[in-house]
Amino acid sequence: MISGYLVTILITIVIYAMLAHSLNIITGHAGQISLGHAAFFGIGAYTSAMLYTEAGFPFWTSVPLAAVVAGIVGALLGVPCLRVRDDFLAITTMGINFVVEAIFLYIPFFGGAMGIGGINLPKWFGREMTKPEYFFLILVVFVFFLLLDRQLGRSWIGLAWASIREDEQAAGAMGVDVVRFKVLAFILGSAIAGLAGGFYAHFLTFIMPQNFGFGQSIVILSMVVFGGIGTRWGPIAGAIILGVLPEISRPIMEYRTLIYGVLLLGMMRFQPGGLLGPESILSKTFQRTIYRLVSPE
Amino acid sequence: MPLLGITALSKEFGGLRALDRVSFTAEEGEILGIIGPNGAGKTTLFNLISGIYPPSGGEIIFQGKSILRLKPYQISHLGIGRTFQIVRPFQNLDVETNVLVAYGHRFYPSLWKSTGPFRQPGNLREVQTLIERTGLRSYAKHLAKNLPLGFKKRLEIARALALQPHLLLLDEPSAGLRFEESAQLMELIRQVCDQGIGVLLIEHNMHVVMDLCKRIVVLDHGSKIAEGSPEEIRSNSLVIQAYLGKEA
Ligand SMILES: Nc1ncnc2c1ncn2[C@@H]1O[C@H](COP(=O)(O)OP(=O)(O)OP(=O)(O)O)[C@@H](O)[C@H]1O
């Protein structure tokens, strides 16, 4: 039997992995910086929380709807946002995050600073799901997204994203509808973040605006950049490492945003490919080791 | 009906008239030379035709229809391919994948088709053919950033050809190339044109232009100052002045 504490950490990590993965679609695959990803995490969490506590929707519909709502908001905000230049995009997405957090905080309908409570784990077979069962449920969903990611990487959509990431103007001249594919990445990334928000709300059982602030966005972005932006496993590695660290060290928990912010800048400066990126010290060492093993003396 | 009809095309950047009421036409299967001193507005002309920015005035008719309000990707779908003066291949993709990006123009408009895998035998075969035609076979799996300049230029042409264009805009394809490289590239351009594709060729090397083009348009300070056969251009006093004026 896995201990309750361990399960809590495991669930937190899968949720962070899902968030890092979803941001990676926008920032890693399509090359669009976002400093406000936690906004969509929050929109998902609040949507499923409201639907569950106020409208009486069960978990099984409130959480998918959280993804739909976050995806729609992502589309509505993405269309104007993604027309602006890169440097504006960073500021715009940051702004979106502050506005969304403020809406949760100051509009009484959303519970204000007290947040929303009474959101429970899902029911199945006539009883409430146990935490280990919940862990496996979200793990299965996450694995599904990983498989989807692999399919997308091999599709024309993935190729169009790669071309936009490389050179937007050249991509346009080569027949890629740049805005449309950027918005598609934004919708998909936002929807998955929204789903993660739904899972998070039902796991924590109460949510507050602070859970979805700018600091949270930085934590998610740090995971992506630390692990390896644009790679499939990097963001997961980032979510595991940066997700576990605060659990085993109080000071890291206290100063998480600060530490991760500094880490983010450091990585961008010295290891922009991240831990698992093609140019990283780790993968070079790994390749060298493999080379030594297979090559005859 | 000409393949491309440009009428009184103008572009201002702030106060600067980069292009000033330029008009000319281009035909299928023709290599039309565009020459002029530095800053004459040649690249600006290409950027307007390919929709990178909107003109300040004038009209661009391609195959009988105005393309003024179209976005770059829509213009490329109609069959206008281009290369860039300062090459911009997708640096971290290999040659084959670079060409596949442009080949995908037939899939991108449908979301459903876009979800299909791009490395299909059929697609790869056609891309392979283009890669061979442009002399890139031995580089097919190399990342674009690792290619020598001459091959980056070939890659840009291969990529533009994957759009199945009716019109190709080439911005100084031979600049920075050694003589033999440049000669091979010109041979390739001639072949492209023999297939009935119209080519607009911006070129600084007079020998190349005079050799390849039956007709040449000369720009200077944004205006068209001459148009005609290589002989006419060579003996045109305005052209001589424009070039000598720069040199002096
Ligand atoms: N995006 C831009 N913004 C402002 N000015 C521009 C822009 N593009 C071109 N110009 C200006 O327009 C004029 C024409 O430039 P253009 O690049 O079209 O010349 P060109 O004939 O291609 O020259 P070259 O032979 O050096 O390539 C130049 O004075 C240039 O500085």
Ligand SMILES: [Mg+2]
């Ligand atoms: Mg130029």
